[in-house]
Amino acid sequence: MLGCVIHGRGDLRVDELPTPSPGPGEALVAVRYGGVCGSDLHYWRHGGVGDFTLREPMILGHEIVGTVLAYGTGADADADAGATPAPGTEVAVHPATPCGACPECTAGHRNVCRDTRYLGSAARTPHVQGGFAAQVAVPAAQLRPLPPSLPLRRAALAEPLSVALHAVRRAGDVRGKHVLVTGAGPIGCLVVAAAKAAGAAHVTATDLLPRALEYAVAAGADATVRADEPSSSGRPSEVDAAVEASGVAAGLDTCLRLVRRGGVVVQLGMLPPGQSAFPGNLVVSREIDLRGAFRFDEEFDDALQLLATAPHFDHLISATIPLAEAESAFTLAADRTKSCKVLLDFTPH
Structure with a gap:
């Protein structure tokens, strides 16, 4: 074979x-x-x-x-x-x-x-x-x-969607909240969809590429922002929770600067090996809860049910x-x- x-x-x-x-x-x-x-x-x-x-x-x-x-x-x-x-x-x-x-x-x-x-x-x-x-x-x-209504081709998204579901759950209860997602690659787009499915009232996605942001809109993003345009009119002044899905330190920096005091930032993207600089003093002075998210467990079954509908x-x-x-x-x-x-x-x- x-x-x-x-x-x-x-x-x-x-x-x-x-x-x-x-x-x-x-x-x-x-x-x-x-x-x-x-x-x-x-x-x-x-x-x-x-x-x-x-x-x-x-x-x-x-x-x-x-x-x-x-x-x-x-x-x-x-x-x-x-x-x-x-x-x-x-x-x-x-x-x-x-x-x-x-x-x-x-x-x-x-x-x-x-x-x-x-x-x-x-x-x-x-x-x-x-x-x-x-x-x-x-x-x-x-x-x-597979659930009876789930086509095999769409079911191939179950694993990455499980990763996204786990990351959103690491952010806590996002119902009615504004969630920022940095990085609109496949995982970031699925985080957008997972946040909306979890009841987020507003999801903003950022990325450097216009095409990636188009996919984020298809996934359910309410707003998109070019990451290299910090003065963009769509850029939020503050969010309740943020999921960093780009895997670059600049994305984590953005999340920490835009999340509200006492908010939650979830680092999902795998950063480059070695040390990564980030504005750690903001974690202290604003009591930001910085959490990691790695893979998933029971979310796999939930992902299949969500994909089916x-x-x-x-x-x-x-x-x-x-x-x-x-x-x-x-x-x-x-x-x-x-x-x-x-x-x-x-x-x-």
Whole structure:
């Protein structure tokens, strides 16, 4: 079978890979779509993401949906009992396998498990191979059957939408409030949608690129501001909460300067490795609550339900490109003047 493998910085290949067999407790899934994530782009362009550095070839991808083909021993018994989706069922794959035993897991913070396995991640060595392949074997517990009204293509947004939902929940109750989102890439646009779904009265999105701001409007933004035009008439004087989704220090600076006294800023974008300067005195003098947001847990199920009822999410999918043209897909996904979310199509051609 074919898979999308990163061998090093700038070295992305579509390789012939052995077809997997599901082990005990595992499911075999025929992948149909996989979303190209910002972290996939970082592995391709920089050889790492944040503090996670590529040390060996790795199958990329963690935003995958497809169809159940078969189960390994143990898991197939659960399928017969109706505890897991039957073969032939369309599913989304939750990419995380927390250890379940560390202090974070036992405290209910499985998304920051210190020993988790996450599809397509170089956070540990050997790396956890990802889902950008024609077939993948994953723990059966990671499968989620799609709601009847959810098309498989839109379901590919479930993983990044889960990230957005978790970030908005980290901001607290946003009902009736003004929320700022800095960075209108795919995650930022989904944060806009998540904030609106959570009851935010007004959401302002900022970005440097006009095309990105158009996608933010499609996601539900009430106002957009060019980040390089600080005197713009649409720029708010104050907001109740802010989510930094650009992954650059300037975005965090903007959030801290515009959030009200006693407000909440959520750092979602992964900042460059090493130290990042930010106006820390504002955190002190205004008693700003600065919080991190990393991945997600149960929000995955909520994301699928939200996607099933919101067809406007389709507007955030810019293109669907065959696996054989993976490098073209990555090039398009990296060009934010032309795209929002780009999907790889694993249908045999």
